[in-house]
Amino acid sequence: MTVAATSETPPAESPGAPQPGRVRTTSALWVLIAGVVGLVAAITLTVEKILLLADPNYVPSCSINPVLSCGSVMITPQASAFGFPNSLIGIVAFTVVVVTGVLAVAKVRLPQWYWYGLAAGTLLGAVFVHWLIFQSLYRIGALCPYCMVVWTVTIPLVVVVLSIALRPLAGNAFARFLYQWRWSLVALWFTALILMILERFWNYWSTLI
């Protein structure tokens, strides 16, 4: 990959890190799409939660079977980890992501410290999401489809935002290695999560075959 660039431009440090402050269009689109999808999921979860509170007999639209059921997940204490429904955090956080995505797509140059902040935020979000994955699989024993949408967008989002925010590290060999292999790492990460779900609920899945 580090073939000496013999062109007139200064040697590109890393293929994905062009001029500072400028975000590649694909990355910008990623941020925007992830923000929109996450926001829709968070709003849906909040609406379902309100409907469930208004009518305890309400069956949420995502309660499909004993494993895929958000009703039983939404009433757990883990679903309100900070004393209020987690989806409210999602609405606020994904709104910020959507706005950032719009600005990035519009090629508005955002200061480096802004990207550091967003990276810190999405990193916290990813940590929280993984705590929820663990709780959902091994403590609650059910999966909530809308929550899984949030898991699915948060993981690539943190990778994209980190690779934008950490462009100053482009000279570091290890960082560049991670950067080059980032989508492979994401693919492996998802494979691991899917296999964990498969293994955990195998007894149930096997009854469906």
Next chain:
Amino acid sequence: MATKSKKTPSYDLKAADRRRNLMIQIGLTAIVVIFAVGLVLYIVMNGQTKSTAGETKSVRVASSKLITKEGSSDPKVVLSMYEDFLCPHCGAFEAQFGPTIKNLIDSGAVAADYYMVAILDRPQNQNYPSRAGGAAYCVADEDTTPNKEVFSRFHAALFAQQPSETATSYPTDDQLIETARQAGASGSVPDCISSGKYVDLSSGLAAATGIQSTPTVKINGEDYQFSTPDALVAKVKEIVGEVPGLTTAPPAAIPPAGAAPTAP
């Protein structure tokens, strides 16, 4: 990967290089993913076959008037029922068919085999299905009455008091013991329930018997699609002929608490 190339030939060379690197990257990732999936599936499926080899055990309920095949003591009709004590459809099935099945048994038309499967075990219901199923085997073990009356009462009581699938609390082992005591169980039943003697049997039974959904009803080993108690009686009469005293019992002889098991 950046795609701001195609300016000069030297860039094209670099692009080819990059494309090759990308292919290597995708290839390596795919290999690792396929390997991981294969390994996990292998392990999981192996665990599955182990429980398939698990023991199967049923509880036979039959009366002394049982109609048998000529020249043998085998019943002419074996009605097998695979039920999960938490499954709402099983509760509804018991409410609708329970009294008729009791008539079928009492008149000697059928021998009933009960398989207490547990397909709805979850941490959030403290594995109630396999605990309840295991408890039913414990009760049946100690039941010396001719028609397995104690077992039948316990079985009916569990369905009458069926908790909701989304309940927040489920009967504990002690509560199961109390229900068994009320049904008339004694002896080593409490020990059997609290030690969970048949819990593993119950949780592995669905796989061991190849049951995919509950309730599953089989007549002489063949899947039977139940519709109404009348149709069931007619089907049994097809095999054994007219039986004195055999009628369809009205459903919902069970108290209203059990008649609406799906109500949350």
